[in-house]
Amino acid sequence: MSDIVISVQDVSKCYRVFDNQRSRLLHALSPRHTEGMQEIWALKDINLEVRRGESLGVIGRNGSGKSTLLEIVTQTLTPTTGKVQVNGRVAALLELGSGFNPEYTGRENVLLNGLLMGLTRSDVERQFDDIAAFADIGDVLDRQVKTYSSGMLVRLAFAVQVALTPDILIVDEALSVGDYFFQQKCFGRLRKMREDGLTLLFVSHDMGTVRDLCKTALYLRHGMAQFMGDSGSAIRHYFNEDAPILPAHTTKTPTSHLVAVTADAQNPMIFNNAFWTKPQNLRNRLMAVSIQDHNENEIGHARMGSDVYIKVHYQSHLDDVGTTVALAIKNRFDQVIFVTNARRLGVEDCETEKGSSAVFVFKVTLAMEAGLYSLKIGIHQPTGINKGREIDSTGWFGPFRIDWDYETESAPFLGMFGLPASGEFMAITSVQN
Numbered sequence: 001m002s003d004i005v006i007s008v009q010d011v012s013k014c015y016r017v018f019d020n021q022r023s024r025l026l027h028a029l030s031p032r033h034t035e036g037m038q039e040i041w042a043l044k045d046i047n048l049e050v051r052r053g054e055s056l057g058v059i060g061r062n063g064s065g066k067s068t069l070l071e072i073v074t075q076t077l078t079p080t081t082g083k084v085q086v087n088g089r090v091a092a093l094l095e096l097g098s099g100f101n102p103e104y105t106g107r108e109n110v111l112l113n114g115l116l117m118g119l120t121r122s123d124v125e126r127q128f129d130d131i132a133a134f135a136d137i138g139d140v141l142d143r144q145v146k147t148y149s150s151g152m153l154v155r156l157a158f159a160v161q162v163a164l165t166p167d168i169l170i171v172d173e174a175l176s177v178g179d180y181f182f183q184q185k186c187f188g189r190l191r192k193m194r195e196d197g198l199t200l201l202f203v204s205h206d207m208g209t210v211r212d213l214c215k216t217a218l219y220l221r222h223g224m225a226q227f228m229g230d231s232g233s234a235i236r237h238y239f240n241e242d243a244p245i246l247p248a249h250t251t252k253t254p255t256s257h258l259v260a261v262t263a264d265a266q267n268p269m270i271f272n273n274a275f276w277t278k279p280q281n282l283r284n285r286l287m288a289v290s291i292q293d294h295n296e297n298e299i300g301h302a303r304m305g306s307d308v309y310i311k312v313h314y315q316s317h318l319d320d321v322g323t324t325v326a327l328a329i330k331n332r333f334d335q336v337i338f339v340t341n342a343r344r345l346g347v348e349d350c351e352t353e354k355g356s357s358a359v360f361v362f363k364v365t366l367a368m369e370a371g372l373y374s375l376k377i378g379i380h381q382p383t384g385i386n387k388g389r390e391i392d393s394t395g396w397f398g399p400f401r402i403d404w405d406y407e408t409e410s411a412p413f414l415g416m417f418g419l420p421a422s423g424e425f426m427a428i429t430s431v432q433n
Contacts, residue, residue: 004087005168005199006050006073011082013043013068013223042068043223046082052167055200057214057231059207059238064220066203070094070172073201088167088199089117093157102146106137106156109145113160127163134185135159155182162189169193172203184407187213207235208372208401211300232300236277239397273298274313276377276397285379285392287357288313291400301401304370305412310362312377314392316351323351323391325360328376329368330396337368337416343382350379366402367418374398 016037018024023036043065050056058066071077072084074092092099099116100109110131114124132141135155140148148156161169169190190213194200204210210217210231217234219227227237271277274288275298292309293299302308312325326341342350342360350360374396380388404411412418 003051004049005052006048006087006201007083007085008046008048008069008073009083009085011043011046011069011072011079011084012041013065013072013077014080015040015042041223043072043079046220046225048218048225048228050199050201052088052199053194053197054216055194055202055214057210057217057234058201058203058220059205059210059217059234060220061238063222065223066220067094067172068223069220070170070201070203074170086168089165090168090170091117091161091164091166092170092172093154093161094170094172100145100153100157103144105144106135106141106148109156110141110160114164117164117166119164124164131156131159131163134163134189136182151182158186162193166198168199168201170201173205184405206372206399207238208301208399211235212401232273236274236397239276239395275300275400276375276394278394285317286312286314286377286394289375289377289394289397301403302366304366304368304402304404305418307363307365310364310375310377312360312362314358314360314379316356316358322349322381324380324382324388325350326378326380326388327362327364328378330374330376331368331416332372332399337373341380367413368402369414369416370402370404370406372399372401375400 016027017040018027018038019036023033026033026035027037046065046069048056058069060066068077070092071094072079073086074090074094075084075086076094099113101112104112107128110128111121111124114127115121135141135152135158137148137152137155140152141156145153145156187209190198190200194213200213202210202213214231216229217231218225219234219237227234271288274290276289278284278286278288290311290313291299292311293302294307294309296309299308310327314325317323324341324343324347326339328336329338330336340362345362347360350358375398376394376396378393379391381391382388
C-alpha cells in the first residue's frame with residue numbers, strides 16, 4: 001500500500017461568471033461564445049502530497065481557495081484541470097451540518113453517516129454509545145437536527161466523524177463554533193488520533209492551533225500555492241502578505257531571509273527560528289523577533305504566570321538619538337491590553353554605532369488569562385509625554401498562546417489580568433458585657 005494517502009497534481013478550479021442569462025445561454029449553445037463571460041480561478045496549479053499519519057495545515061486569507069481545495073480532495077467538487085487521488089476512508093467536517101438530514105433525528109443521522117462511510121449497521125450501533133458520550137447532548141439526540149443549535153450540531157458532527165475511525169480526517173474551521181471546553185476535548189482527541197496514525201488535513205484562521213496540530217502547512221494566496229513547508233515558516237508568510245511570491249514546495253526560508261544586514265549581526269539562524277521575520281528586501285530597521293522561555297527555547301505558547309523573553313533584533317542607527325524599542329500586546333477581541341517601551345523600563349537609548357546590529361530583550365510575566373494574543377514591535381523616537389514618531393514597525397503578528405487548564409487547576413486569578421494584590425484577615429472579638 002502506498003504511503004501517500006492524498007495526492008493533488010496540477011489541480012485548478014475555474015468558475016465562469018456571466019453578466020446576464022443571455023450570455024449564459026449563448027455560451028451553452030456555443031462554447032466558443034465568451035462575450036459577457038468572466039473566468040474566476042479559485043485555484044491554480046496546486047500540487048501536494050500528504051503521507052499516512054501526517055498533519056497538514058492549509059492557511060490563507062478569506063478567498064484564497066482553502067475550502068475549494070478541501071472540497072476537491074473530498075470529491076464533493078470536481079476540479080477544472082488536474083488529478084486528485086485519495087487512499088483510505090475519509091471523514092470530513094467542511095461545513096456546519098453538512099451530511100446531516102435536518103428532518104432526521106440525531107440518532108438517525110449517526111446511523112446514516114456511518115452507512116455512507118461504508119460501515120455496517122451493527123458497526124455503527126456498536127460505536128453509538130461512544131458517539132453519544134462524546135457529543136454529550138443528552139436527550140437532544142432523539143430530536144430532529146433542524147432544532148439543534150450550532151453548538152449541538154458541531155458536537156454531534158465531530159463525535160460521529162472521529163468515532164467512526166477514519167483513515168483521513170478533513171476539518172474546515174468547524175470547531176470554532178463549539179464552546180471553549182468542547183474545543184479542548186476535540187483537540188485532545190485529534191492529538192490522540194494523530195498519534196495513532198490518523199492523517200489530518202486542517203484548515204483554520206487560528207494560527208496557534210495550526211502551529212500546535214500541524215508540522216507542515218500550505219499557504220495559499222489568491223488561489224495559488226505560495227509556500228509549503230514547516231508550519232512556523234508558513235504562518236510567518238501568512239502574516240506578511242507583502243512578502244515576495246515564493247515557489248511552492250519550499251521547505252525552508254529562502255537564503256535572502258537568512259542574511260544578516262550587517263557583518264556583525266547576530267547568528268543568522270535567528271531568521272530560521274524567529275517568531276517574526278521581515279524579508280530582506282522589505283527590511284528597514286527591524287529584522288526579527290523571537291520569543292523564548294528561561295532556557296532560551298523558541299516557543300509559541302507558555303503557561304499563564306510564566307516569564308517569557310521577547311528578543312528584538314534590529315539594525316542600529318546612532319543618528320537616531322533617543323530611539324526606543326516598544327512592545328504592544330492585543331487580545332483576540334482586538335483590544336490593546338498592554339504597551340511598554342525600553343525608556344519606560346529604564347533604558348534611555350537603544351542605539352549603538354551606525355550600521356551595527358542590536359538586540360533588546362523584553363522580559364514579560366504572563367499575568368493574563370489563557371487565550372490567544374498578537375504582538376507588535378516598533379522602533380520610535382519620543383516626541384512628548386506618551387507620544388512618539390514611529391520609525392519602523394512589525395505590524396501585528398502571532399498568535400502567541402497562553403495556556404491554562406481551568407477545569408483541573410486552580411488559576412492564580414480569574415478575569416483578564418492578574419493585578420498585584422494582597423489580602424489580610426482580621427478577626428473581631430466580640431465584647432462581653
